[in-house]
Amino acid sequence: MFDERIRELRHSLGINQVEFGKRLNVTKQCISNWENNNIMPSIDMLIRISKTFSVSADYLLGLENRQTLDVSGLSAEQILHLQALINDLKRN
Template sequence: MYGDKIAELRQARSLTQYQFAPKVGIKRAALSHYENNRREPDYKTLIRIADFFKVTVDYIIR
């Protein structure tokens, strides 16, 4: 799921949730919800995450 991809990308760069969340303009709690597949990020947030990691939105959601 998309949350697994986000967590994988974040961990591959040795970033904590506390370090990564502000870089894409979200709160750490929201990131936790995304990574645990409890909530879905909106499209603008998905774009910011994809841009940060230099991947496509498709890569994250598939």
């Protein structure tokens, strides 16, 4: 599950393995090994990955299926706009 989640999230950002590796200060081969389910990252790296994608470690590990959206720093009005957009996208 982890391998699928990070590949999906990396693609959603539109970055390749090299770019993702640079963000985490690891090699492309390390990213490739994670995505091919050859190795798992350390706990510290798992935390860095979850922060990079703004998802929980539980989501990355497949323990939960719900993604969350960090809205800290946004006004109540901005949050309502986001919620309306999300609801509209779910309907379509």
